[in-house]
Amino acid sequence: MIESVENVLVGNGLIFGFAIVGAIMVIAYALSKYATRGLVHGSSIAILLGLVLAYIGGRLTGGENGLSDVSLFAGISLLGGGMMRDFAIVATAFGADFREIKRAGITGILALVLGILLSFTIGVVFALMFGYTDVVSLTTIGAGATTYIVGPVTGAAIGASSEVIAISIAAGLVKAILTMALTPFLGKYIGLDNPRSAMVFGGLLGTTSGVAGGLAALNPKLVPYGAVTATFYTGLGCLLGPSVLYMMMRLIFGG
Amino acid sequence: MVIYGVAILAVCMIVGMLFGEWLGIAIGVEANVGGVGIAMLLLIIVVDRLKMKNRLSEPTQLGLGFWNAMYIPIVVAMAANQNVVAAIDGGPLAIVTGIAVVIISFLAVPLVSRIGKGKSESIDEGGRPL
Numbered sequence: 001m002i003e004s005v006e007n008v009l010v011g012n013g014l015i016f017g018f019a020i021v022g023a024i025m026v027i028a029y030a031l032s033k034y035a036t037r038g039l040v041h042g043s044s045i046a047i048l049l050g051l052v053l054a055y056i057g058g059r060l061t062g063g064e065n066g067l068s069d070v071s072l073f074a075g076i077s078l079l080g081g082g083m084m085r086d087f088a089i090v091a092t093a094f095g096a097d098f099r100e101i102k103r104a105g106i107t108g109i110l111a112l113v114l115g116i117l118l119s120f121t122i123g124v125v126f127a128l129m130f131g132y133t134d135v136v137s138l139t140t141i142g143a144g145a146t147t148y149i150v151g152p153v154t155g156a157a158i159g160a161s162s163e164v165i166a167i168s169i170a171a172g173l174v175k176a177i178l179t180m181a182l183t184p185f186l187g188k189y190i191g192l193d194n195p196r197s198a199m200v201f202g203g204l205l206g207t208t209s210g211v212a213g214g215l216a217a218l219n220p221k222l223v224p225y226g227a228v229t230a231t232f233y234t235g236l237g238c239l240l241g242p243s244v245l246y247m248m249m250r251l252i253f254g255g
Numbered sequence: 256m257v258i259y260g261v262a263i264l265a266v267c268m269i270v271g272m273l274f275g276e277w278l279g280i281a282i283g284v285e286a287n288v289g290g291v292g293i294a295m296l297l298l299i300i301v302v303d304r305l306k307m308k309n310r311l312s313e314p315t316q317l318g319l320g321f322w323n324a325m326y327i328p329i330v331v332a333m334a335a336n337q338n339v340v341a342a343i344d345g346g347p348l349a350i351v352t353g354i355a356v357v358i359i360s361f362l363a364v365p366l367v368s369r370i371g372k373g374k375s376e377s378i379d380e381g382g383r384p385l
Contacts, residue, residue, distance in 0.1 A: 021328045024335075043327050050334030058340030067335040080332025086291045088329040090268045091322035093295035094302060101296070111367050118363060119356045126352040141348070145356045153286065170345020174353025177342055180334060182357060190364040197368040204360045204367060208291070209337070213330045220327065228292045235279060235288030 006072065013075025020076060024049050044184035044217035051177060089212055089227045096224035100195035107196060108229040111203025116237050118204065119146045120245055123171060137164045139249045143241040144168025147207050147234050148176065154241030176210040183214025192218060195225040202226035206233030260318020267298040 009016045028046035032038060036045075054066025063069030068077035078084065101108075123145025127138050140160040144151025144167065151168030154160075160168075183192070191197050192215075202211045202225065211230040215223045268291075275290020282288065302319070305311040342349070 017332060018328075021332050024331055025328065043331075046327070046331045047334045050331045051337060051339055053335045054337045055339040055343070057335070058338060064338045064341065065336050066339060073335075076332050076335050079329060080334070080336040084329050085333050086272075086294075087264065087268055088322055088326040089291055090271070090294045090298055091264055091319060092326055093298045094264075094319040094323050096295070096299055098296075098299045098303060101299070107367065107370070110370070114363070114367060115360065118360060122356045122359055123352050126348060126355060130348045141352070144349075145352050149286070166341075167345055167349050170342055170349035171352040171356075173338055173342035174345065174350050175356050177337060177339060178353055178357045182361070186361055190361050191368060192364065197364060200368045201364050204363050205357070209330075209333055213334060216327050216330050223326065224295060228295050231291040231295075232289040235275070235284060235286045238284045238286040239282050239288070 009072055010074065014078045015075070016073075017075035017079035020073065021079065024053075041184055041217055043220075044181075047180055047213050047217055051181065085209070085212070089208075089223070089231070092220070092224040092227065095221075096228075097195065100225065101199070101228060104196040104199045104225075108199040108203050111200040112206070112229055112233055112236060115204035115206050115233065116146050116240060119175075119206070120241075123168075124249070132164075133253075135246075135249050135253045136160050138253065139241070139246045140164050140168045141171065142245065142249075143237065144171040145175065146172070146237040146241070148172025149234050150237035150241050153238045154246070157242035158246055172207070175205075176207040179205050179207055179210025180213035180217075183210075184217040187214070187218040192222065195222065198222040198225035199229050202229035203233065206230055206237070208234065256312075257314045257318040257321075259312075260315040260320075261322065262318075263301060263315070264298065264319055264322055267301060268294045270294065271297055 024046050025042070028049055029042035031045050032042040057063070057067035057070050057073065061069040065077055067073045120142040123142035124138050127141040132138055132141065136158050137160060139158060140151060140155035141164060143154035148169045149172070151172050152165050155165040155168055192201055198215060205211050208227065208230045211226045212223060215226045271294025272287060272290040274293045275287040278288040279286050302311065342353070
């Protein structure tokens with residue numbers, strides 16, 4: 001009896017995933033309406049619930065993929081995996097205004113370059129404060145402060161230790177998760193209410209999951225503008241990290 | 256037909272991803288550079304063209320609109336897939352760095368938006384006869 005239920009749920013993982021996310025949304029919107037009187041938007045609560053479930057899943061299994069490491073919920077990884085995420089992000093462009101993107105295009109590119117330099121510098125400063133002095137570790141942790149992909153890509157290219165690479169991934173993860181969780185609350189204070197600032201936001205923060213998740217909960221109309229710049233960030237970071245940024249670091253710190 | 260909308264979306268994504276891969280190879284990076292962004296721009300242009308020619312039927316728009324609306328649920332599923340444990344277990348350096356980066360980047364948003372805005376507005380004013 002129980003076995004047959006498990007078979008059906010695991011065998012139809014993606015479909016069960018739809019049902020789970022549907023249930024999360026119902027709970028989140030009810031919490032939004034009754035517990036916060038509509039003050040906190042339902043989708044931000046849903047994303048927070050998702051993160052909490054990811055934490056519980058990770059603690060229970062010791063795996064790396066949150067809730068989906070619990071075999072019963074493996075379908076969640078199909079629904080929330082990179083392919084579906086990118087497909088849905090592309091779909092948000094349906095309804096975006098090309099003129100707005102063109103008008104803020106240069107600002108968006110500027111924000112991209114500034115964003116990578118800013119995050120990298122902050123990462124390096126904190127690594128210094130925590131006692132790291134060698135150029136390879138500093139560069140890797142700085143790269144991790146851009147995104148959790150740039151960190152390990154850079155670290156592997158310049159020969160960082162696995163401990164430092166782990167820190168760089170964790171820093172990038174903290175950034176992605178905080179961006180998801182904080183954007184809906186802080187967005188209005190930083191003028192995040194028009195396509196231009198959304199493109200700047202995407203370029204400065206750069207974490208695709210964080211930007212896309214955060215803007216979704218703040219105002220879904222802004223998602224395409226934030227995503228269009230953010231999706232270039234990781235690629236650009238992987239280009240600059242092991243090359244230009246590493247060289248600059250060697251010039252500054254020697255070695 | 257609904258599938259036309261979904262297929263337009265799919266083709267835009269595949270083409271965009273392909274260009275992203277090529278861009279990555281061209282600049283020597285083992286990553287897809289802006290594939291999703293290119294796909295989005297493609298979709299915007301294709302939809303715009305089709306609308307102008309009145310070739311974007313109601314069902315086709317439904318196919319596009321469905322995936323557009325599925326965005327938030329997919330993001331929730333994505334959140335449930337994050338390695339939150341690793342983020343928290345990464346130690347104080349990772350957490351402090353992450354917090355500082357997010358807060359400082361947030362603070363920079365209005366500043367950077369303003370720089371560009373002033374510039375483009377003055378261009379607009381200069382370019383348009385009033």
